[in-house]
Amino acid sequence: MPRQVLVPTLLAMVAAAGYDVLVGAAMDAPVEGWDFGWLSGRAEGSDPSWSYRELARVCLGSAGAGLDVDTGGGELLAGLGDLPGRMWATEGWAPNIAAARRRLEPLGVTVLPAPEPEVLPLPDGAVDVVLNRHGRLAAREIGRVLRPGGVLLTQQVGSDDCAGLNRALGAPPAHRPGSWDARAASAALTGAGLRLRRVEEEYPVLTFYDIGALVYHLRLVAWQVPGFSPERYGPALRRLHARMCAEGRFEVRAHRFLIVAERAGSDDRS
Numbered sequence: 001m002p003r004q005v006l007v008p009t010l011l012a013m014v015a016a017a018g019y020d021v022l023v024g025a026a027m028d029a030p031v032e033g034w035d036f037g038w039l040s041g042r043a044e045g046s047d048p049s050w051s052y053r054e055l056a057r058v059c060l061g062s063a064g065a066g067l068d069v070d071t072g073g074g075e076l077l078a079g080l081g082d083l084p085g086r087m088w089a090t091e092g093w094a095p096n097i098a099a100a101r102r103r104l105e106p107l108g109v110t111v112l113p114a115p116e117p118e119v120l121p122l123p124d125g126a127v128d129v130v131l132n133r134h135g136r137l138a139a140r141e142i143g144r145v146l147r148p149g150g151v152l153l154t155q156q157v158g159s160d161d162c163a164g165l166n167r168a169l170g171a172p173p174a175h176r177p178g179s180w181d182a183r184a185a186s187a188a189l190t191g192a193g194l195r196l197r198r199v200e201e202e203y204p205v206l207t208f209y210d211i212g213a214l215v216y217h218l219r220l221v222a223w224q225v226p227g228f229s230p231e232r233y234g235p236a237l238r239r240l241h242a243r244m245c246a247e248g249r250f251e252v253r254a255h256r257f258l259i260v261a262e263r264a265g266s267d268d269r270s
Helices: 003-017 019-028 052-061 094-107 139-145 163-169 182-191 211-220 234-247
Strands: 043-045 065-069 086-091 109-113 127-133 146-157 194-202 205-208 250-253 256-263
Touching: 003 019, 019 211, 019 234, 043 211, 052 127, 052 146, 052 256, 086 094, 094 109, 127 139, 139 146, 139 182, 139 194, 146 182, 146 194, 163 234, 163 250, 182 194, 182 256, 205 211, 211 234, 234 250
Parallel strands: 065 086, 065 127, 086 109, 127 146
Antiparallel strands: 043 205, 146 256, 194 256, 205 250
């Protein structure tokens, strides 16, 4: 929907609904897997210029075996189309495992619990491709499970992601500023013996059009403001609600970086 049509509609909704209704609806909305569909039309942005989805399709196209790390509810993997003949997905958050299995097992994907962030429950050299979108980046484990010549494709959320939300709420930063970025991840991967093929980093805008969208986002991305609740941050949320009613939106900067890396082949002596 074009923005010039979308925004006035949302502004009218905000004015009519009011703070309590919008926040109440956001708190009642289901949170399962890694699905931001509830925010459709109420928040937009945070997408970098590259298409992780298209890059993932290319990587899987010639793979015989693949792994999707921290798959969430399997939403993205299920939408990639044809998958390798042997495909695994790991997930560390117990409530997501059942959702991922419902979605992925009919597609031939084996979903494995992975509660330990530094352990991937696969044998050495098991896969040709490791996909990792916004998941934990266990560099040495990735190097271990990749076959020689195998490829890692990862899109990561940097430590400065949506820091403006924390500032607006008067909450502590989610992460130490500058602690996780393309440079830090690249160093970890090269230290694990992988060769970097592509590295990009961007700070796209994320726009919220109503306070309910912001509250729902903080429920889904629970680590952004640990211990978040509308009661705890009520005064700050009401100030943001008034600001969004006046200005039509609230914008913050996301933090994304992309890395494509390769495990050296067995005959590669470089």
